Amino acid sequence: MKERKLYDINAPNASTGIINGESSNVLNWDDVRFNWAYPMYKNMLANFWTPFEINMSNDRKQWPELSSDEQETFKKIIGLLAFLDSIQTDYSSKVADYLTDSSLAALMQVLSFQEVVHNQSYSYVLSSLVDKHEQDQIFEYWKHDEILLERNNFIAEGYERFVEEKTPQAFIESVVYDVVLEGLFFYAGFAFFYNLARNQKMVSTSTMINYINRDELIHVNLFAHIFKETLNENPELDTKENMQFVTDTFKKAVDLEVKWGQHIIGNKIDGINMNELEDYIKYTANKRCKLLGVDAPYPEIKGNPLKWIKAYKEVDEGKSDFFEQKSRQYTKVSDTNGFDEL
Amino acid sequence: MKERKLYDINAPNASTGIINGESSNVLNWDDVRFNWAYPMYKNMLANFWTPFEINMSNDRKQWPELSSDEQETFKKIIGLLAFLDSIQTDYSSKVADYLTDSSLAALMQVLSFQEVVHNQSYSYVLSSLVDKHEQDQIFEYWKHDEILLERNNFIAEGYERFVEEKTPQAFIESVVYDVVLEGLFFYAGFAFFYNLARNQKMVSTSTMINYINRDELIHVNLFAHIFKETLNENPELDTKENMQFVTDTFKKAVDLEVKWGQHIIGNKIDGINMNELEDYIKYTANKRCKLLGVDAPYPEIKGNPLKWIKAYKEVDEGKSDFFEQKSRQYTKVSDTNGFDEL
Numbered sequence: 001m002k003e004r005k006l007y008d009i010n011a012p013n014a015s016t017g018i019i020n021g022e023s024s025n026v027l028n029w030d031d032v033r034f035n036w037a038y039p040m041y042k043n044m045l046a047n048f049w050t051p052f053e054i055n056m057s058n059d060r061k062q063w064p065e066l067s068s069d070e071q072e073t074f075k076k077i078i079g080l081l082a083f084l085d086s087i088q089t090d091y092s093s094k095v096a097d098y099l100t101d102s103s104l105a106a107l108m109q110v111l112s113f114q115e116v117v118h119n120q121s122y123s124y125v126l127s128s129l130v131d132k133h134e135q136d137q138i139f140e141y142w143k144h145d146e147i148l149l150e151r152n153n154f155i156a157e158g159y160e161r162f163v164e165e166k167t168p169q170a171f172i173e174s175v176v177y178d179v180v181l182e183g184l185f186f187y188a189g190f191a192f193f194y195n196l197a198r199n200q201k202m203v204s205t206s207t208m209i210n211y212i213n214r215d216e217l218i219h220v221n222l223f224a225h226i227f228k229e230t231l232n233e234n235p236e237l238d239t240k241e242n243m244q245f246v247t248d249t250f251k252k253a254v255d256l257e258v259k260w261g262q263h264i265i266g267n268k269i270d271g272i273n274m275n276e277l278e279d280y281i282k283y284t285a286n287k288r289c290k291l292l293g294v295d296a297p298y299p300e301i302k303g304n305p306l307k308w309i310k311a312y313k314e315v316d317e318g319k320s321d322f323f324e325q326k327s328r329q330y331t332k333v334s335d336t337n338g339f340d341e342l
Numbered sequence: 343m344k345e346r347k348l349y350d351i352n353a354p355n356a357s358t359g360i361i362n363g364e365s366s367n368v369l370n371w372d373d374v375r376f377n378w379a380y381p382m383y384k385n386m387l388a389n390f391w392t393p394f395e396i397n398m399s400n401d402r403k404q405w406p407e408l409s410s411d412e413q414e415t416f417k418k419i420i421g422l423l424a425f426l427d428s429i430q431t432d433y434s435s436k437v438a439d440y441l442t443d444s445s446l447a448a449l450m451q452v453l454s455f456q457e458v459v460h461n462q463s464y465s466y467v468l469s470s471l472v473d474k475h476e477q478d479q480i481f482e483y484w485k486h487d488e489i490l491l492e493r494n495n496f497i498a499e500g501y502e503r504f505v506e507e508k509t510p511q512a513f514i515e516s517v518v519y520d521v522v523l524e525g526l527f528f529y530a531g532f533a534f535f536y537n538l539a540r541n542q543k544m545v546s547t548s549t550m551i552n553y554i555n556r557d558e559l560i561h562v563n564l565f566a567h568i569f570k571e572t573l574n575e576n577p578e579l580d581t582k583e584n585m586q587f588v589t590d591t592f593k594k595a596v597d598l599e600v601k602w603g604q605h606i607i608g609n610k611i612d613g614i615n616m617n618e619l620e621d622y623i624k625y626t627a628n629k630r631c632k633l634l635g636v637d638a639p640y641p642e643i644k645g646n647p648l649k650w651i652k653a654y655k656e657v658d659e660g661k662s663d664f665f666e667q668k669s670r671q672y673t674k675v676s677d678t679n680g681f682d683e684l
């Protein structure tokens with residue numbers, strides 16, 4: 001694949017293709033290849049947040065009152081997220097180099113930036129709750145925990161292939177791994193935090209997780225757009241085999257995510273039933289597959305089995321509002337307001 | 343030079359060198375190589391802004407009342423900035439790949455993100471003032487204007503060398519070109535907007551330019567840190583020849599910037615004297631050279647000759663405050679409050 005040039009005096013501003021095209025690389029938002037790009041950019045900026053906005057003092061008080069299982073799971077999830085968001089920052093920045101349109105590269109830069117903020121939130125949370133030594137240990141869980149290793153290797157290998165072999169086929173495969181990472185592998189962990197929050201525990205951390213979740217939903221949409229436009233412009237990639245690859249990858253990913261769910265949640269966390277969590281993981285995989293244009297791999301799962309999960313419907317629907325969201329508070333979590341988005 | 347690995351299970355989180363070191367690539371802000379990195383990160387986040395915050399209706403009303411020279415200069419400067427910030431987005435993202443410490447890569451991602459916002463501000467301003475056809479033309483000035491071409495080629499060649507040949511020597515040279523771009527080549531243009539603003543013209547556009555200027559000051563500091571740490575850790579690069587390279591590059595850059603200043607400002611813009619502008623350019627070059635650890639190339643210039651330029655002293659000094667700056671208004675421009683920072 002052709003890397004986007006630093007500048008090209010003979011090329012137009014709007015690129016001639018999503019990959020392997022020509023582009024001046026000068027960004028004029030009113031002259032770009034895809035009309036969904038600018039609204040998505042505006043949405044991403046509207047979602048700006050920083051961990052500094054969030055006061056950790058209540059969480060700090062509640063931390064010693066969590067059960068040791070809850071503390072253990074909390075730390076493992078943060079350890080997982082720290083690893084995944086770190087490699088995600090780099091993967092997205094490498095993807096940016098191969099998207100010909102400067103507006104898509106720009107979206108990818110905004111995404112990388114958001115991953116940086118997510119990463120910082122993990123240091124920020126841990127430094128409020130545990131001592132420096134324990135924080136450093138948690139940041140190394142990914143090196144030792146076997147279930148974590150297996151799961152992370154699954155993604156990392158999908159990314160590595162694209163990093164090493166820059167072909168359109170490796171590219172679209174890596175995008176599927178991305179949608180697994182951002183659209184599935186975070187979700188058992190997210191559910192744990194939402195469950196804490198609905199029990200009025202660790203609400204600040206959960207608010208941060210919710211902001212991260214909101215960002216991830218847009219990331220998933222962005223990568224799904226990229227996947228579908230790449231197939232559309234390169235019909236030789238739009239094959240049965242590649243559709244099957246999506247299904248197979250998500251099925252493997254679901255197995256890993258369920259295993260991880262059993263490891264961190266199982267039957268030891270009050271309020272989360274493991275069978276429901278498994279269905280929730282499958283429900284989420286169905287949504288991501290449909291977004292990529294593939295049939296649901298688990299047609300028996302019809303709706304969200306974790307009704308209590310607070311969702312941010314307006315974000316999915318592109319109705320976010322900058323100033324309103326700035327002051328959004330995490331106050332509406334209840335058993336009754338569950339809707340069907342996460 | 344070694345590209346930072348996606349992840350490295352055998353390496354520590356804090357890297358073993360600024361370039362060509364080892365790093366797990368998992369970012370724990372409380373375990374990074376350089377203690378200036380986290381405060382700088384916080385500062386960059388604190389400076390978050392978006393063009394959408396800025397209401398362009400007054401500028402739109404004033405636009406037809408500008409002299410044709412003012413309009414022409416306004417458009418040329420925006421055309422210049424659009425090109426430079428576009429290639430800057432990509433250059434900084436490539437630099438990120440070769441900084442071993444994940445915190446420095448993160449800072450570089452934040453910087454790239456800010457360039458994306460700067461770029462968007464140029465579309466935003468132009469789409470408020472001129473029709474789509476004229477906007478598209480302005481985004482192509484860099485392809486035709488000879489003085490612009492000469493100036494842009496100077497930077498782009500410095501960057502291209504690093505893009506093509508990834509050696510530590512090409513790297514530090516490209517960093518010097520970066521400091522020229524972000525610390526000098528924007529400044530005649532900035533002066534033009536500050537001069538409009540002190541005459542109560544185009545205050546919204548000038549506010550945006552001021553936000554951009556505030557960001558650029560941090561970028562220059564970041565690249566200066568990278569330059570000095572790289573020389574410090576790689577003494578074979580800390581040579582008389584490289585110090586001379588800084589001086590020579592800035593002298594060439596000053597000549598090009600003065601030529602550009604004559605082209606866009608000369609004696610046709612009320613309120614800016616070309617001799618003073620030339621001294622201001624040299625004054626700025628002196629500051630940047632000193633920041634890089636090199637003697638001032640123009641020792642005869644003692645202070646800022648454009649006393650009226652509104653400066654953001656607190657940013658230089660790291661005293662920025664997130665919520666305060668959010669509502670900062672551009673109201674204090676006067677002949678008397680000039681201090682010596684820009």
Ligand SMILES: [Ca+2]
Nearest residue numbers: 088182216219
């Ligand atoms: Ca993400």
Ligand SMILES: [Ca+2]
Nearest residue numbers: 430524558561
């Ligand atoms: Ca810049």
